[in-house]
Amino acid sequence: MSARNQIRVSWTVIVTTCVLVGGPVLAASAENGKTAFVTHGCWQCHGFQGQGSVATSNGAVLSNTALPFEAFEGFVRGTNRAMPPFSEKILSSADLADIYAYLQSIPKPQDMSNIPLLKP
Ligand code: HEC
Secondary structure, eight states: OOHHHHHHHHHHHHHHHIIIIIHHHHHOOHHHHHHHHHHTTHHHHHOTTSOOOTTTSTTOOOTTOOSOHHHHHHHHHHOOSSSOOOOTTTSOHHHHHHHHHHHHHSOOOOOGGGOGGGOO
16 A cells, blocks of 8 residues: 555544544534534633633633533433523533633643742
8 A cells, every 4th residue: 555545544543533522512612612502602701712701611721621511411401509500502512512622721730830920
């Protein structure tokens, strides 16, 4: 097999694996998610970067959330506490997967030990 064909085969295997294994999360778009985060009003309580606040999100931080997608979706669909639930009628699963991708794409804050001003 030529090198070119080998590359083609590897590429097909990678793409197929991503589509089959990753499902909606890997197909998600952080760029669409940023827009959906704004149009669905998540920012009003969670801040534009998902940074949250004690006053409006009970301290919950969404950027780089440790929640797996299933738990994230479960919360958004089913919460009955301070946050209103978002059913699939008003927020599609595709948009929610995009929102998750956006939140995961936000750069992590740097470690405090790397900030000279904060060193003793
Ligand atoms: C009216 C304010 C409000 C809006 C709008 C809102 N949230 Fe929340 N959200 C909260 C509050 C408050 C909490 C803390 C939940 C609690 O303590 O019950 C929370 C918690 C969460 C959590 C759980 C975080 C964790 O680590 O446990 C997720 C996920 C979440 N919100 C996603 C979203 C998404 C996505 C949207 C937009 C579709 C959204 N929220 C819109 C107020 C809001």
